[in-house]
Each structure stands twice: as C-alpha cells, then as structure tokens.
Amino acid sequence: MEPVIDQAFAATLYTDDDAGLDTGASLLAAAPTADAELVRRGEEFVRRAWERGWLPADVVRVVRRDLDEHAAGLAAGLIAAEVRRYPELPPRWRSQLDELPAAPPWGRPDRFSYASALLGLYRLLLALPVIEPVGPPPGAAREALYRPPVAGEPRMLTRIRALLAKAEATGFPEEAEALSAKAQELMARHSIDEALLAARTHGDRTPGACRIGVDAPYETAKAILLDAVASANRCRAVWNSDFGFTTVVGFEADLEAVELLHTSLLVQGTAAMTRAxxxxRAGGRKRTKTFRQSFLMAYAQRVGARLADGTARATAEADAEGGAGGGAGAGSxxxxxxxxxxxxxxxxxxxxxxxxTTTRVRGATDLDGWNHGTRAADRARMGGGTPEIRG
Known part of the structure; x- marks a missing residue:
C-alpha cells in the first residue's frame, strides 16, 4: 500500500485547488505516525530551495507574501532544522537565521489545520524557480564559504551602525543630518581604503552579491531608494518585483555599506513620512496613498543625488590627500x-x-507629498527627471 505521505502529496502538491489540500490534510491528520517523515520531507524541500539559489530570508519573505505569517513560521522552523546539519554556513546566513520568525507549536490549532498549512507551504516550496545565486549553498567546500574579514572592518562597521542608530532615534532633524552625513563619509572612505589595500596587496577579492527585501507597499519607490544607495556606494542593483527583492552586486565592504545605509534611510524616511x-490629515486631507507614494519617490531621488555628491567629495578628498603625501598612496x-x-x-x-531591462516608472502625482519628501531627504543629508530602475 502506498505510504500515507505519498498519498497526501499526490493529492496536494501537484494541484492548486482546495479540494486536494483538504484531502491531503485529512490523510495526514489521521496518521500521527507519519509526522517525523512529514518534517523530513519538508526539510528536503527547503534544501532544494538552497540548490536553486534561495536564501533563508528569501524563502520566508515569499512565503509570508504569498501565504501568511503562520506559514512563514512553519518555513522558519523547517529552515532552522535543516541548517543544523551543516558545520559551517555561508556569509550572511547567520544574521538571516537570527531574524527568522518563531515556529508555531506542532499540531496547533489542530492536526487538520496544521497539516493543511504545511501542505500549502510544501506546494509553494516545490514551485520555487531557479534564481541567480548570490553565494555558495550550505555544505559547499570550506574555502568557498570562508571570506576573510578586512582589517579593522568590524570596528568601522560598529561605529557606522552607532551613528545611523542615533540618526534614526533623534527627534532633531539637524542632528540626524549630521549623523547620517558622517556615516556616509565613513562608508565612502572605508570603501576607498579597501580598494587601495586590495590594489597594493594584489588581493584576489572579486565582487559578490547580496539580496535585500523590497516589500509592499510603495515597493517601486523603495526599490529606487535602494538603487540610489547602491549606486552611490559603487554597486549595481537589480530589482526583481515578482519576488520582492533587489540583488546588489559589489565588493564586500560596499555591500555592507549598502545594507546598513539603506535600512537606516528607509527608517528615517518612513518616520518623516508618518509625521508629514x-x-x-490634521489639515483635512484624505489622499494619503498618493501622498505617501509621492513622498517616497521624492525622498529616494533627493537622497540619491546627495549620496552621489558625498561619494564624489570623499573620492576627491582622498585623491588630493594621496597626492599631497607624495603619491605613495592614493594620488595618481x-x-x-x-x-x-x-x-x-x-x-x-x-x-x-x-x-x-530598464523600465521607466510612473512619476509622483501629489505635489505636497513630493515637496515633503524632498525636504525629508535634505534633512537626512543624504531630481530631476523620471527615474529608471533595472529589473
């Protein structure tokens, strides 16, 4: 006789109707002896996702978007169980695992509902396509997983994080402006130092990549902001709107700068938008959606211009300092x-x-939102025509 799990999977995983889901869940709910094998099969589906280029945060993001928070918790539990089999993990995996949602208790609220949610999750995992890998999968050779840290990097990143955290927390725009500007200056100089060090030592470091979630609502404006931050930090950004993430390509120090700065600027921009x-609303306005969209579009464009100016200034200053020092370092x-x-x-x-492809996006339609967003970007210290994004 065919195992109950195979019967449930045959009824569920290769169809998209609720009747098949109910049939499979009923079979599993009546077979508690199959629970361990059901989990093992789920871990196998997760492992296939790694082989197709997906990372833990990617999987949880798409599950949360296409299913619900309960399913995201189920996925997190499977991910946590699956990665325990690896003695070492690729870079960035540990931080993603630390941010996974809590897994719900087994069998809650009842066995049928739990099995139904699990089968729905398996159906989604099985359908995940192959995407561009941004690093080695777990289980790869140790030399592929290991990326030696840049000298002094942890201390520098700690300082930058502290500056950005203060910028996010302060209620004074002038203070946030100064703190964000200082953080960007440190990032730009750190990138230059890393580039010169690699050139002097003939290091064999090559560009890498990371993924950053771009969640609804207003994902177009958020993708433009991320593209601006990436460009200012000598990276390239490609937005995948179907799966809700942007892949950023660059050298490791620059990728870390993009992750830190984008997160902080998004927090600052969202807080400023809420206040505006x-x-x-106090003035009697009702068009909040168009106001928010226009605010974030203006914020992203203005931030991009200011970031680019800051990077250009830092580069010119470093080049001048190297020349003044006799040409032994930067200079020529x-x-x-x-x-x-x-x-x-x-x-x-x-x-x-x-x-x-490069796509023109719809511009802002709310003048007040645009003006408020521009002023918020000026305060964050970080134009013109219709923006373009790659995707």
Missing part, C-alpha cells in the same frame, strides 16, 4: 583603482543578469 502625513593611483573596481562590478552584474 499626520500634518496633512586612486581613480584608476576605483575605475577597475567599477568595471569588475559591472561585468559581474552583466554575467549574473544578462537579460535585465
């Missing part, structure tokens, strides 16, 4: 080094995404 919207050598790294990042992005 409250003022609009900095700009070619940065140009070579830009070329390497571009080549890597083109190889990863040979068929990207």
């Amino acid at each position: 919207e409250a003022g609009q 050598g900095l700009l070619p080094v940065l140009a070579a790294r830009d070329l390497a990042v571009g080549d890597t992005a083109e190889k990863m995404f040979p068929r990207t």
